[in-house]
Amino acid sequence: MNGHPLLEARGVTVRFGGLTAVDNVSAAFAPGELVGIIGPNGAGKTTFFNALSGVVEPTSGELFAGGSRLTGAKPHRFAQQGIARTFQTPRVFAELSVAANIDFGLQFAGRQRSGSWLLKDEASILNLIGLAAQASLPAAAITPSQQRLLEIGMALATRPKLLLLDEVAAGLTESEIEAMAQLIRRLRDDLDLTVIWIEHAVTTLLRHVERVLVLHQGRKIADGTPAEVVRNAEVVEAYLGDEMVEAA
Amino acid sequence: MNTKRDLLVLFALAGWALAVPHYGSEFAISMALTCLMYVALSSSWSLFCGTTRYLSLATSAFFGIGAYTSALLLESQGWWVAIALGALIAAAVAVVMGAAVLHLRGTYFAVLTFGMTELIRHAITYWEKQVTGTVGRVLVVVPERDTVYLTVLALAVLAILVSILVRRSRFGLAMQGIGADEQRAQTLGVNTRLVKIGGFAMTAAFAGAVGAAMSVRWTYIDPATVFNPFIGFQTVLIALIGGVATLWGPLIAAVVFSLLAETLRLQLPQLYMMALGLLLILSVLYLPGGLASLRRETFTMWRDDIRGWWRELRRDKTKKEAAA
Numbered sequence: 382m383n384g385h386p387l388l389e390a391r392g393v394t395v396r397f398g399g400l401t402a403v404d405n406v407s408a409a410f411a412p413g414e415l416v417g418i419i420g421p422n423g424a425g426k427t428t429f430f431n432a433l434s435g436v437v438e439p440t441s442g443e444l445f446a447g448g449s450r451l452t453g454a455k456p457h458r459f460a461q462q463g464i465a466r467t468f469q470t471p472r473v474f475a476e477l478s479v480a481a482n483i484d485f486g487l488q489f490a491g492r493q494r495s496g497s498w499l500l501k502d503e504a505s506i507l508n509l510i511g512l513a514a515q516a517s518l519p520a521a522a523i524t525p526s527q528q529r530l531l532e533i534g535m536a537l538a539t540r541p542k543l544l545l546l547d548e549v550a551a552g553l554t555e556s557e558i559e560a561m562a563q564l565i566r567r568l569r570d571d572l573d574l575t576v577i578w579i580e581h582a583v584t585t586l587l588r589h590v591e592r593v594l595v596l597h598q599g600r601k602i603a604d605g606t607p608a609e610v611v612r613n614a615e616v617v618e619a620y621l622g623d624e625m626v627e628a629a
Numbered sequence: 630m631n632t633k634r635d636l637l638v639l640f641a642l643a644g645w646a647l648a649v650p651h652y653g654s655e656f657a658i659s660m661a662l663t664c665l666m667y668v669a670l671s672s673s674w675s676l677f678c679g680t681t682r683y684l685s686l687a688t689s690a691f692f693g694i695g696a697y698t699s700a701l702l703l704e705s706q707g708w709w710v711a712i713a714l715g716a717l718i719a720a721a722v723a724v725v726m727g728a729a730v731l732h733l734r735g736t737y738f739a740v741l742t743f744g745m746t747e748l749i750r751h752a753i754t755y756w757e758k759q760v761t762g763t764v765g766r767v768l769v770v771v772p773e774r775d776t777v778y779l780t781v782l783a784l785a786v787l788a789i790l791v792s793i794l795v796r797r798s799r800f801g802l803a804m805q806g807i808g809a810d811e812q813r814a815q816t817l818g819v820n821t822r823l824v825k826i827g828g829f830a831m832t833a834a835f836a837g838a839v840g841a842a843m844s845v846r847w848t849y850i851d852p853a854t855v856f857n858p859f860i861g862f863q864t865v866l867i868a869l870i871g872g873v874a875t876l877w878g879p880l881i882a883a884v885v886f887s888l889l890a891e892t893l894r895l896q897l898p899q900l901y902m903m904a905l906g907l908l909l910i911l912s913v914l915y916l917p918g919g920l921a922s923l924r925r926e927t928f929t930m931w932r933d934d935i936r937g938w939w940r941e942l943r944r945d946k947t948k949k950e951a952a953a
Binding site for chain 2: 434435436455456457460465468474475489491535
Protein backbone atom coordinates (compact mmCIF):
# COMPACT_ATOMS: atom_id res chain seq x y z
CA MET A 382 0.00 0.00 0.00
CA ASN A 383 3.22 2.10 -0.01
CA GLY A 384 2.13 4.10 2.99
CA HIS A 385 -0.92 5.63 1.37
CA PRO A 386 -4.32 5.22 2.99
CA LEU A 387 -6.76 3.10 0.96
CA LEU A 388 -9.07 6.04 0.49
CA GLU A 389 -8.57 9.61 1.50
CA ALA A 390 -10.86 12.62 1.38
CA ARG A 391 -9.23 16.03 1.77
CA GLY A 392 -11.51 18.95 2.52
CA VAL A 393 -14.41 17.51 0.54
CA THR A 394 -17.30 19.92 0.12
CA VAL A 395 -20.50 19.23 -1.79
CA ARG A 396 -22.94 22.05 -2.46
CA PHE A 397 -26.35 21.80 -4.09
CA GLY A 398 -27.28 25.34 -5.01
CA GLY A 399 -27.26 27.25 -1.73
CA LEU A 400 -27.24 24.13 0.44
CA THR A 401 -23.93 22.80 1.70
CA ALA A 402 -24.56 19.08 2.16
CA VAL A 403 -20.97 18.15 2.97
CA ASP A 404 -18.77 20.84 4.45
CA ASN A 405 -15.00 20.51 4.27
CA VAL A 406 -14.75 16.90 5.47
CA SER A 407 -11.36 15.21 5.61
CA ALA A 408 -10.92 11.56 6.49
CA ALA A 409 -8.53 8.73 5.70
CA PHE A 410 -9.34 5.03 5.73
CA ALA A 411 -6.65 2.41 6.26
CA PRO A 412 -6.74 -1.17 4.92
CA GLY A 413 -8.83 -3.50 7.07
CA GLU A 414 -10.64 -0.83 9.06
CA LEU A 415 -14.29 -1.17 10.06
CA VAL A 416 -15.59 2.37 10.31
CA GLY A 417 -19.07 3.64 11.07
CA ILE A 418 -20.54 6.97 10.03
CA ILE A 419 -23.37 8.37 12.11
CA GLY A 420 -25.24 11.63 12.20
CA PRO A 421 -28.79 12.94 12.39
CA ASN A 422 -31.06 13.06 9.33
CA GLY A 423 -29.70 15.44 6.73
CA ALA A 424 -26.21 15.40 8.21
CA GLY A 425 -24.75 14.64 4.78
CA LYS A 426 -23.86 10.98 5.33
CA THR A 427 -25.21 9.69 2.03
CA THR A 428 -23.91 12.69 0.11
CA PHE A 429 -20.48 12.02 1.59
CA PHE A 430 -20.77 8.42 0.35
CA ASN A 431 -21.83 9.67 -3.06
CA ALA A 432 -18.68 11.76 -3.18
CA LEU A 433 -16.51 8.84 -1.99
CA SER A 434 -17.88 6.63 -4.79
CA GLY A 435 -17.85 9.22 -7.58
CA VAL A 436 -21.62 9.41 -7.85
CA VAL A 437 -21.49 13.15 -7.13
CA GLU A 438 -18.51 15.30 -7.91
CA PRO A 439 -17.29 17.33 -4.92
CA THR A 440 -17.66 21.10 -5.33
CA SER A 441 -14.19 21.39 -3.84
CA GLY A 442 -11.68 19.11 -2.15
CA GLU A 443 -9.70 16.11 -3.30
CA LEU A 444 -10.12 12.34 -3.30
CA PHE A 445 -7.29 9.82 -3.43
CA ALA A 446 -7.39 6.05 -3.63
CA GLY A 447 -4.13 4.32 -2.73
CA GLY A 448 -2.28 7.50 -3.62
CA SER A 449 -3.84 8.09 -7.06
CA ARG A 450 -6.06 11.11 -7.53
CA LEU A 451 -9.71 10.34 -8.25
CA THR A 452 -11.24 13.80 -7.91
CA GLY A 453 -13.77 14.37 -10.69
CA ALA A 454 -13.53 10.80 -12.02
CA LYS A 455 -16.67 8.90 -13.06
CA PRO A 456 -18.03 6.14 -10.78
CA HIS A 457 -16.60 3.34 -12.94
CA ARG A 458 -13.08 4.59 -12.19
CA PHE A 459 -13.81 4.36 -8.47
CA ALA A 460 -15.10 0.83 -8.99
CA GLN A 461 -11.95 -0.04 -10.92
CA GLN A 462 -9.88 1.27 -8.02
CA GLY A 463 -11.65 -1.18 -5.73
CA ILE A 464 -14.23 1.10 -4.15
CA ALA A 465 -17.64 -0.57 -4.09
CA ARG A 466 -20.88 0.69 -2.64
CA THR A 467 -24.45 -0.22 -1.89
CA PHE A 468 -27.41 2.12 -2.13
CA GLN A 469 -29.85 2.92 0.64
CA THR A 470 -32.79 1.58 -1.33
CA PRO A 471 -31.54 -1.58 -3.04
CA ARG A 472 -30.91 -0.94 -6.71
CA VAL A 473 -30.78 -4.47 -8.02
CA PHE A 474 -31.47 -5.24 -11.68
CA ALA A 475 -35.04 -6.37 -11.15
CA GLU A 476 -35.45 -8.24 -14.43
CA LEU A 477 -32.22 -10.20 -14.15
CA SER A 478 -31.87 -13.31 -12.02
CA VAL A 479 -30.15 -13.11 -8.64
CA ALA A 480 -27.15 -14.94 -10.11
CA ALA A 481 -27.00 -12.58 -13.11
CA ASN A 482 -27.04 -9.60 -10.76
CA ILE A 483 -23.91 -10.98 -9.09
CA ASP A 484 -22.37 -11.81 -12.44
CA PHE A 485 -22.66 -8.17 -13.52
CA GLY A 486 -19.99 -6.94 -11.13
CA LEU A 487 -17.75 -9.90 -11.95
CA GLN A 488 -17.97 -9.00 -15.64
CA PHE A 489 -16.94 -5.40 -15.12
CA ALA A 490 -14.95 -3.96 -12.21
CA GLY A 491 -14.42 -7.46 -10.76
CA ARG A 492 -12.71 -8.69 -13.91
CA GLN A 493 -9.44 -6.91 -13.30
CA ARG A 494 -8.83 -8.40 -9.86
CA SER A 495 -8.69 -11.95 -8.58
CA GLY A 496 -9.74 -11.14 -5.01
CA SER A 497 -10.27 -13.60 -2.20
CA TRP A 498 -11.26 -17.20 -2.94
CA LEU A 499 -14.56 -16.35 -1.25
CA LEU A 500 -15.24 -14.07 -4.21
CA LYS A 501 -14.04 -16.61 -6.76
CA ASP A 502 -17.25 -16.86 -8.76
CA GLU A 503 -21.01 -16.38 -8.74
CA ALA A 504 -21.62 -19.46 -6.58
CA SER A 505 -19.08 -18.56 -3.91
CA ILE A 506 -20.47 -15.03 -3.58
CA LEU A 507 -24.02 -16.36 -3.38
CA ASN A 508 -22.91 -18.71 -0.61
CA LEU A 509 -21.19 -15.91 1.23
CA ILE A 510 -24.31 -13.72 1.30
CA GLY A 511 -26.61 -16.70 1.81
CA LEU A 512 -28.67 -16.44 -1.36
CA ALA A 513 -27.56 -19.66 -3.06
CA ALA A 514 -31.10 -21.04 -2.92
CA GLN A 515 -32.52 -17.97 -4.70
CA ALA A 516 -29.89 -17.92 -7.48
CA SER A 517 -32.25 -18.49 -10.38
CA LEU A 518 -35.13 -16.30 -9.18
CA PRO A 519 -35.58 -12.89 -10.76
CA ALA A 520 -34.25 -10.21 -8.40
CA ALA A 521 -37.70 -8.60 -8.29
CA ALA A 522 -39.16 -11.77 -6.76
CA ILE A 523 -37.03 -11.97 -3.60
CA THR A 524 -37.90 -10.26 -0.31
CA PRO A 525 -36.67 -6.73 0.49
CA SER A 526 -34.20 -8.02 3.08
CA GLN A 527 -32.86 -10.52 0.55
CA GLN A 528 -32.54 -7.68 -1.95
CA ARG A 529 -30.40 -5.88 0.59
CA LEU A 530 -28.10 -8.89 0.77
CA LEU A 531 -28.05 -9.07 -3.01
CA GLU A 532 -27.11 -5.40 -3.14
CA ILE A 533 -24.07 -6.24 -0.98
CA GLY A 534 -23.35 -9.27 -3.16
CA MET A 535 -23.36 -7.10 -6.30
CA ALA A 536 -20.84 -4.77 -4.69
CA LEU A 537 -18.70 -7.72 -3.56
CA ALA A 538 -18.69 -9.05 -7.12
CA THR A 539 -16.53 -6.09 -8.10
CA ARG A 540 -13.91 -7.72 -5.81
CA PRO A 541 -13.38 -4.49 -3.93
CA LYS A 542 -10.79 -3.36 -1.40
CA LEU A 543 -13.22 -1.01 0.25
CA LEU A 544 -16.93 -1.40 0.73
CA LEU A 545 -19.30 1.49 1.40
CA LEU A 546 -22.52 0.29 3.03
CA ASP A 547 -25.40 2.75 3.13
CA GLU A 548 -27.97 1.80 5.78
CA VAL A 549 -27.95 -1.91 4.96
CA ALA A 550 -29.72 -2.74 8.23
CA ALA A 551 -32.59 -0.26 7.87
CA GLY A 552 -35.99 -1.91 8.11
CA LEU A 553 -34.61 -5.29 9.15
CA THR A 554 -35.80 -7.22 12.18
CA GLU A 555 -33.65 -7.52 15.29
CA SER A 556 -32.32 -10.95 14.34
CA GLU A 557 -31.75 -9.93 10.71
CA ILE A 558 -29.73 -6.94 11.90
CA GLU A 559 -27.57 -9.21 14.01
CA ALA A 560 -27.01 -11.53 11.04
CA MET A 561 -26.15 -8.55 8.86
CA ALA A 562 -23.62 -7.32 11.43
CA GLN A 563 -22.05 -10.78 11.52
CA LEU A 564 -21.80 -10.78 7.73
CA ILE A 565 -20.16 -7.36 7.73
CA ARG A 566 -17.62 -8.44 10.34
CA ARG A 567 -16.92 -11.51 8.31
CA LEU A 568 -16.30 -9.46 5.17
CA ARG A 569 -13.70 -7.50 7.08
CA ASP A 570 -12.11 -10.44 8.88
CA ASP A 571 -12.10 -13.04 6.09
CA LEU A 572 -11.81 -10.81 3.04
CA ASP A 573 -9.57 -8.13 4.59
CA LEU A 574 -12.00 -5.53 3.30
CA THR A 575 -12.12 -2.01 4.59
CA VAL A 576 -15.75 -1.37 5.45
CA ILE A 577 -17.37 2.02 5.93
CA TRP A 578 -20.86 1.63 7.26
CA ILE A 579 -23.57 4.26 7.57
CA GLU A 580 -26.42 3.33 9.84
CA HIS A 581 -29.33 5.11 11.37
CA ALA A 582 -29.60 2.58 14.21
CA VAL A 583 -26.69 4.03 16.16
CA THR A 584 -26.75 1.48 18.97
CA THR A 585 -26.22 -1.44 16.61
CA LEU A 586 -23.50 0.35 14.75
CA LEU A 587 -21.52 1.37 17.82
CA ARG A 588 -21.47 -2.23 19.01
CA HIS A 589 -19.75 -3.47 15.87
CA VAL A 590 -17.39 -0.82 14.55
CA GLU A 591 -13.96 0.17 15.81
CA ARG A 592 -14.01 3.74 14.68
CA VAL A 593 -16.82 6.23 14.19
CA LEU A 594 -17.11 9.43 12.23
CA VAL A 595 -19.85 11.78 13.31
CA LEU A 596 -21.31 14.19 10.77
CA HIS A 597 -23.51 17.07 11.77
CA GLN A 598 -24.87 19.64 9.31
CA GLY A 599 -22.32 18.46 6.79
CA ARG A 600 -19.32 18.90 9.05
CA LYS A 601 -17.27 16.19 10.72
CA ILE A 602 -17.57 16.84 14.44
CA ALA A 603 -15.89 13.72 15.81
CA ASP A 604 -13.67 10.86 14.66
CA GLY A 605 -12.56 8.18 17.10
CA THR A 606 -13.44 4.94 18.85
CA PRO A 607 -17.09 4.49 19.83
CA ALA A 608 -16.14 5.01 23.50
CA GLU A 609 -14.43 8.31 22.73
CA VAL A 610 -17.15 9.56 20.46
CA VAL A 611 -20.05 9.06 22.84
CA ARG A 612 -18.22 11.04 25.48
CA ASN A 613 -17.55 13.89 23.11
CA ALA A 614 -19.58 16.84 24.39
CA GLU A 615 -20.25 18.24 20.94
CA VAL A 616 -21.58 14.91 19.71
CA VAL A 617 -23.86 14.47 22.68
CA GLU A 618 -25.16 17.96 22.23
CA ALA A 619 -25.59 17.57 18.49
CA TYR A 620 -27.78 14.56 18.67
CA LEU A 621 -26.87 11.67 20.89
CA GLY A 622 -28.79 11.16 24.05
CA ASP A 623 -27.70 9.58 27.30
CA GLU A 624 -28.81 6.21 25.98
CA MET A 625 -25.84 6.21 23.62
CA VAL A 626 -23.37 6.60 26.44
CA GLU A 627 -24.94 3.57 28.04
CA ALA A 628 -24.78 1.63 24.78
CA ALA A 629 -21.10 2.15 24.27
CA MET B 630 -31.84 -17.36 -24.66
CA ASN B 631 -31.28 -20.11 -27.14
CA THR B 632 -28.55 -18.95 -29.49
CA LYS B 633 -28.47 -22.10 -31.62
CA ARG B 634 -32.20 -21.90 -32.26
CA ASP B 635 -31.97 -18.20 -33.08
CA LEU B 636 -29.17 -18.83 -35.57
CA LEU B 637 -31.13 -21.63 -37.24
CA VAL B 638 -34.23 -19.46 -37.57
CA LEU B 639 -32.11 -16.66 -38.97
CA PHE B 640 -30.49 -18.85 -41.63
CA ALA B 641 -33.81 -20.41 -42.60
CA LEU B 642 -35.38 -16.98 -43.05
CA ALA B 643 -32.34 -15.69 -44.92
CA GLY B 644 -32.45 -18.70 -47.25
CA TRP B 645 -36.09 -18.05 -47.99
CA ALA B 646 -35.49 -14.34 -48.60
CA LEU B 647 -32.57 -15.28 -50.84
CA ALA B 648 -34.93 -17.16 -53.12
CA VAL B 649 -37.46 -14.33 -53.54
CA PRO B 650 -35.77 -12.63 -56.57
CA HIS B 651 -35.86 -15.95 -58.46
CA TYR B 652 -39.56 -16.62 -58.33
CA GLY B 653 -41.19 -13.48 -56.97
CA SER B 654 -43.01 -10.89 -59.06
CA GLU B 655 -41.65 -7.37 -59.38
CA PHE B 656 -44.18 -6.29 -56.77
CA ALA B 657 -43.20 -9.05 -54.34
CA ILE B 658 -39.52 -8.22 -54.67
CA SER B 659 -40.11 -4.54 -54.06
CA MET B 660 -42.20 -5.39 -51.01
CA ALA B 661 -39.54 -7.77 -49.71
CA LEU B 662 -36.90 -5.07 -50.17
CA THR B 663 -38.89 -2.56 -48.11
CA CYS B 664 -39.41 -5.24 -45.52
CA LEU B 665 -35.70 -6.11 -45.34
CA MET B 666 -34.81 -2.44 -45.09
CA TYR B 667 -37.00 -2.06 -42.03
CA VAL B 668 -35.75 -5.33 -40.54
CA ALA B 669 -32.22 -3.98 -40.73
CA LEU B 670 -33.16 -0.51 -39.45
CA SER B 671 -35.41 -1.62 -36.58
CA SER B 672 -33.25 -4.52 -35.42
CA SER B 673 -30.15 -2.36 -35.26
CA TRP B 674 -32.16 0.42 -33.63
CA SER B 675 -33.43 -1.93 -30.91
CA LEU B 676 -29.96 -3.28 -30.39
CA PHE B 677 -28.92 0.02 -28.85
CA CYS B 678 -32.07 2.04 -28.18
CA GLY B 679 -34.16 -0.92 -27.00
CA THR B 680 -31.67 -2.25 -24.50
CA THR B 681 -30.42 1.08 -23.14
CA ARG B 682 -33.82 2.83 -23.41
CA TYR B 683 -32.29 5.81 -25.18
CA LEU B 684 -35.00 6.59 -27.70
CA SER B 685 -33.19 7.97 -30.73
CA LEU B 686 -35.10 9.67 -33.53
CA ALA B 687 -31.95 10.20 -35.58
CA THR B 688 -32.29 7.13 -37.81
CA SER B 689 -33.30 9.24 -40.80
CA ALA B 690 -30.19 11.41 -40.33
CA PHE B 691 -27.91 8.39 -40.60
CA PHE B 692 -29.98 6.93 -43.41
CA GLY B 693 -29.73 10.21 -45.33
CA ILE B 694 -26.01 10.52 -44.72
CA GLY B 695 -25.54 7.02 -46.11
CA ALA B 696 -27.74 7.78 -49.12
CA TYR B 697 -25.84 10.96 -49.93
CA THR B 698 -22.50 9.23 -49.50
CA SER B 699 -23.34 6.58 -52.05
CA ALA B 700 -24.96 9.11 -54.41
CA LEU B 701 -21.71 11.08 -54.43
CA LEU B 702 -19.37 8.10 -54.57
CA LEU B 703 -21.03 5.65 -56.92
CA GLU B 704 -19.82 7.47 -60.03
CA SER B 705 -16.19 7.00 -59.09
CA GLN B 706 -16.12 4.15 -56.58
CA GLY B 707 -17.36 0.62 -56.36
CA TRP B 708 -20.60 -0.48 -54.74
CA TRP B 709 -19.09 -1.96 -51.60
CA VAL B 710 -16.84 1.05 -51.04
CA ALA B 711 -19.91 3.27 -51.16
CA ILE B 712 -21.79 1.09 -48.66
CA ALA B 713 -18.83 0.86 -46.28
CA LEU B 714 -18.17 4.59 -46.40
CA GLY B 715 -21.86 5.33 -45.88
CA ALA B 716 -21.74 3.25 -42.70
CA LEU B 717 -18.46 4.78 -41.59
CA ILE B 718 -19.49 8.41 -42.08
CA ALA B 719 -22.84 7.82 -40.36
CA ALA B 720 -21.02 6.21 -37.43
CA ALA B 721 -18.59 9.12 -37.22
CA VAL B 722 -21.48 11.60 -37.13
CA ALA B 723 -23.12 9.45 -34.43
CA VAL B 724 -19.96 9.62 -32.30
CA VAL B 725 -20.02 13.43 -32.41
CA MET B 726 -23.79 13.59 -31.89
CA GLY B 727 -23.62 10.99 -29.10
CA ALA B 728 -20.84 12.82 -27.30
CA ALA B 729 -23.05 15.91 -27.32
CA VAL B 730 -26.40 14.48 -26.26
CA LEU B 731 -25.96 11.03 -24.70
CA HIS B 732 -25.75 12.43 -21.18
CA LEU B 733 -29.41 13.43 -21.53
CA ARG B 734 -32.18 10.96 -20.95
CA GLY B 735 -35.77 10.38 -21.95
CA THR B 736 -37.64 13.08 -23.80
CA TYR B 737 -34.65 15.44 -23.91
CA PHE B 738 -32.55 12.89 -25.71
CA ALA B 739 -35.34 12.01 -28.14
CA VAL B 740 -36.11 15.64 -28.96
CA LEU B 741 -32.47 16.58 -29.39
CA THR B 742 -31.72 13.68 -31.72
CA PHE B 743 -34.70 14.75 -33.78
CA GLY B 744 -33.51 18.36 -33.75
CA MET B 745 -30.07 17.34 -34.92
CA THR B 746 -31.60 15.30 -37.73
CA GLU B 747 -33.44 18.37 -38.94
CA LEU B 748 -30.27 20.42 -38.57
CA ILE B 749 -28.33 18.01 -40.76
CA ARG B 750 -31.09 17.96 -43.36
CA HIS B 751 -31.26 21.74 -43.56
CA ALA B 752 -27.47 22.08 -43.55
CA ILE B 753 -27.25 19.77 -46.56
CA THR B 754 -30.08 21.56 -48.35
CA TYR B 755 -28.31 24.87 -47.76
CA TRP B 756 -24.98 23.49 -48.91
CA GLU B 757 -26.53 22.05 -52.04
CA LYS B 758 -28.16 25.38 -52.90
CA GLN B 759 -25.24 27.63 -52.06
CA VAL B 760 -22.17 25.60 -52.98
CA THR B 761 -23.09 23.10 -55.63
CA GLY B 762 -26.08 24.99 -56.96
CA THR B 763 -28.39 21.98 -57.14
CA VAL B 764 -31.31 20.76 -55.07
CA GLY B 765 -30.68 17.08 -55.56
CA ARG B 766 -28.65 14.48 -57.30
CA VAL B 767 -29.39 12.25 -60.22
CA LEU B 768 -27.97 8.78 -59.83
CA VAL B 769 -26.52 7.73 -63.13
CA VAL B 770 -24.53 4.65 -62.22
CA VAL B 771 -26.93 2.24 -60.61
CA PRO B 772 -26.21 -1.42 -59.83
CA GLU B 773 -28.56 -4.20 -60.81
CA ARG B 774 -31.73 -4.76 -58.86
CA ASP B 775 -30.52 -8.09 -57.49
CA THR B 776 -27.33 -6.52 -56.17
CA VAL B 777 -29.34 -4.01 -54.19
CA TYR B 778 -31.68 -6.69 -52.92
CA LEU B 779 -28.85 -8.99 -51.82
CA THR B 780 -27.01 -6.14 -50.14
CA VAL B 781 -30.02 -5.10 -48.10
CA LEU B 782 -30.68 -8.75 -47.28
CA ALA B 783 -27.07 -9.11 -46.12
CA LEU B 784 -27.44 -6.01 -43.94
CA ALA B 785 -30.67 -7.33 -42.40
CA VAL B 786 -29.04 -10.69 -41.64
CA LEU B 787 -25.98 -8.93 -40.27
CA ALA B 788 -28.13 -6.71 -38.03
CA ILE B 789 -29.81 -9.74 -36.46
CA LEU B 790 -26.56 -11.69 -36.30
CA VAL B 791 -24.88 -8.80 -34.50
CA SER B 792 -27.89 -8.57 -32.15
CA ILE B 793 -27.53 -12.26 -31.30
CA LEU B 794 -23.81 -11.90 -30.64
CA VAL B 795 -24.07 -8.64 -28.70
CA ARG B 796 -26.74 -10.12 -26.42
CA ARG B 797 -24.20 -12.71 -25.33
CA SER B 798 -21.33 -10.26 -24.89
CA ARG B 799 -20.13 -8.00 -22.09
CA PHE B 800 -21.01 -5.07 -24.32
CA GLY B 801 -24.61 -6.28 -24.43
CA LEU B 802 -24.66 -6.81 -20.69
CA ALA B 803 -23.35 -3.29 -20.16
CA MET B 804 -26.12 -1.88 -22.38
CA GLN B 805 -28.70 -3.92 -20.48
CA GLY B 806 -27.34 -2.51 -17.22
CA ILE B 807 -27.58 1.02 -18.60
CA GLY B 808 -31.20 0.40 -19.55
CA ALA B 809 -32.07 -0.97 -16.11
CA ASP B 810 -30.16 1.50 -13.88
CA GLU B 811 -27.40 3.50 -15.48
CA GLN B 812 -25.82 4.78 -12.29
CA ARG B 813 -25.81 1.35 -10.68
CA ALA B 814 -24.08 -0.07 -13.76
CA GLN B 815 -21.53 2.72 -13.46
CA THR B 816 -20.76 1.94 -9.83
CA LEU B 817 -20.23 -1.70 -10.82
CA GLY B 818 -17.52 -0.64 -13.24
CA VAL B 819 -19.21 0.08 -16.59
CA ASN B 820 -17.77 2.97 -18.54
CA THR B 821 -21.25 4.05 -19.55
CA ARG B 822 -20.20 6.93 -21.77
CA LEU B 823 -18.00 4.72 -23.91
CA VAL B 824 -20.62 1.97 -24.16
CA LYS B 825 -23.37 4.43 -25.11
CA ILE B 826 -21.33 6.15 -27.78
CA GLY B 827 -20.18 2.79 -29.14
CA GLY B 828 -23.73 1.41 -29.26
CA PHE B 829 -25.12 4.57 -30.85
CA ALA B 830 -22.38 4.52 -33.51
CA MET B 831 -23.12 0.87 -34.25
CA THR B 832 -26.82 1.63 -34.79
CA ALA B 833 -25.86 4.56 -36.98
CA ALA B 834 -23.48 2.44 -39.08
CA PHE B 835 -26.34 0.10 -39.96
CA ALA B 836 -28.69 2.96 -40.83
CA GLY B 837 -25.92 4.54 -42.93
CA ALA B 838 -25.24 1.31 -44.81
CA VAL B 839 -28.95 0.74 -45.45
CA GLY B 840 -29.30 4.33 -46.66
CA ALA B 841 -26.34 3.90 -48.99
CA ALA B 842 -27.84 0.75 -50.46
CA MET B 843 -31.39 2.08 -50.75
CA SER B 844 -30.50 5.41 -52.34
CA VAL B 845 -30.16 3.75 -55.73
CA ARG B 846 -33.84 2.80 -55.65
CA TRP B 847 -34.57 6.41 -56.30
CA THR B 848 -32.94 7.63 -59.46
CA TYR B 849 -33.05 11.15 -58.11
CA ILE B 850 -32.43 12.03 -54.47
CA ASP B 851 -32.78 15.26 -52.55
CA PRO B 852 -32.59 16.01 -48.81
CA ALA B 853 -36.37 15.88 -48.42
CA THR B 854 -36.52 12.29 -49.69
CA VAL B 855 -33.57 10.69 -47.94
CA PHE B 856 -33.72 12.65 -44.68
CA ASN B 857 -37.47 12.10 -44.50
CA PRO B 858 -38.18 11.95 -40.74
CA PHE B 859 -40.84 9.35 -41.50
CA ILE B 860 -38.09 6.78 -42.07
CA GLY B 861 -36.89 7.37 -38.51
CA PHE B 862 -40.39 7.39 -37.01
CA GLN B 863 -41.37 4.22 -38.82
CA THR B 864 -38.21 2.48 -37.58
CA VAL B 865 -39.05 3.41 -34.00
CA LEU B 866 -42.72 2.43 -34.41
CA ILE B 867 -41.81 -0.96 -35.86
CA ALA B 868 -39.37 -1.63 -33.04
CA LEU B 869 -41.86 -0.54 -30.37
CA ILE B 870 -44.73 -2.55 -31.80
CA GLY B 871 -42.56 -5.60 -32.34
CA GLY B 872 -40.95 -5.41 -28.93
CA VAL B 873 -37.74 -3.42 -28.38
CA ALA B 874 -36.30 -5.82 -25.85
CA THR B 875 -36.76 -8.87 -28.05
CA LEU B 876 -34.60 -10.27 -30.81
CA TRP B 877 -37.35 -11.17 -33.26
CA GLY B 878 -39.88 -8.45 -32.44
CA PRO B 879 -38.53 -5.88 -34.91
CA LEU B 880 -38.47 -8.50 -37.67
CA ILE B 881 -42.03 -9.63 -37.00
CA ALA B 882 -43.32 -6.07 -36.93
CA ALA B 883 -41.34 -5.13 -40.04
CA VAL B 884 -43.07 -7.91 -41.97
CA VAL B 885 -46.51 -6.84 -40.68
CA PHE B 886 -45.73 -3.25 -41.59
CA SER B 887 -44.48 -3.90 -45.08
CA LEU B 888 -47.58 -5.94 -45.82
CA LEU B 889 -49.78 -3.18 -44.43
CA ALA B 890 -47.81 -0.52 -46.22
CA GLU B 891 -47.85 -2.13 -49.63
CA THR B 892 -51.48 -3.21 -49.51
CA LEU B 893 -52.97 -0.08 -47.97
CA ARG B 894 -50.69 2.80 -48.83
CA LEU B 895 -51.40 2.92 -52.52
CA GLN B 896 -55.16 2.62 -52.29
CA LEU B 897 -55.91 4.13 -48.91
CA PRO B 898 -53.00 6.19 -47.62
CA GLN B 899 -54.97 7.71 -44.72
CA LEU B 900 -56.09 4.29 -43.60
CA TYR B 901 -52.47 3.14 -43.55
CA MET B 902 -51.44 5.94 -41.21
CA MET B 903 -54.47 5.29 -39.03
CA ALA B 904 -53.64 1.60 -38.85
CA LEU B 905 -50.10 2.50 -37.79
CA GLY B 906 -51.33 4.80 -35.05
CA LEU B 907 -53.91 2.33 -33.82
CA LEU B 908 -51.40 -0.50 -33.72
CA LEU B 909 -49.00 1.63 -31.71
CA ILE B 910 -51.65 2.66 -29.20
CA LEU B 911 -52.87 -0.91 -28.79
CA SER B 912 -49.39 -2.30 -28.38
CA VAL B 913 -48.35 0.33 -25.84
CA LEU B 914 -51.54 -0.17 -23.82
CA TYR B 915 -52.04 -3.91 -24.00
CA LEU B 916 -48.79 -5.41 -25.21
CA PRO B 917 -45.90 -3.40 -23.75
CA GLY B 918 -43.49 -6.22 -24.57
CA GLY B 919 -44.41 -5.96 -28.24
CA LEU B 920 -45.75 -8.46 -30.77
CA ALA B 921 -42.89 -10.83 -30.00
CA SER B 922 -44.13 -11.19 -26.45
CA LEU B 923 -47.48 -12.59 -27.63
CA ARG B 924 -48.10 -16.01 -26.11
CA ARG B 925 -51.17 -18.17 -25.71
CA GLU B 926 -51.34 -16.96 -22.10
CA THR B 927 -51.60 -13.38 -23.35
CA PHE B 928 -54.84 -14.24 -25.11
CA THR B 929 -56.29 -16.08 -22.10
CA MET B 930 -55.30 -13.09 -19.96
CA TRP B 931 -57.08 -10.69 -22.30
CA ARG B 932 -60.12 -12.98 -22.38
CA ASP B 933 -60.23 -13.07 -18.57
CA ASP B 934 -59.78 -9.30 -18.42
CA ILE B 935 -62.67 -8.74 -20.80
CA ARG B 936 -64.87 -11.22 -18.90
CA GLY B 937 -64.12 -9.51 -15.61
CA TRP B 938 -64.84 -6.13 -17.12
CA TRP B 939 -68.13 -7.37 -18.59
CA ARG B 940 -69.21 -8.89 -15.29
CA GLU B 941 -68.45 -5.67 -13.43
CA LEU B 942 -70.39 -3.71 -16.00
CA ARG B 943 -73.42 -5.96 -15.53
CA ARG B 944 -73.15 -5.79 -11.75
CA ASP B 945 -73.08 -2.00 -11.85
CA LYS B 946 -76.11 -2.02 -14.09
CA THR B 947 -78.12 -4.31 -11.76
CA LYS B 948 -77.10 -2.18 -8.79
CA LYS B 949 -78.29 0.94 -10.51
CA GLU B 950 -81.56 -0.71 -11.41
CA ALA B 951 -82.00 -1.91 -7.85
CA ALA B 952 -81.32 1.59 -6.57
CA ALA B 953 -83.83 3.04 -8.99
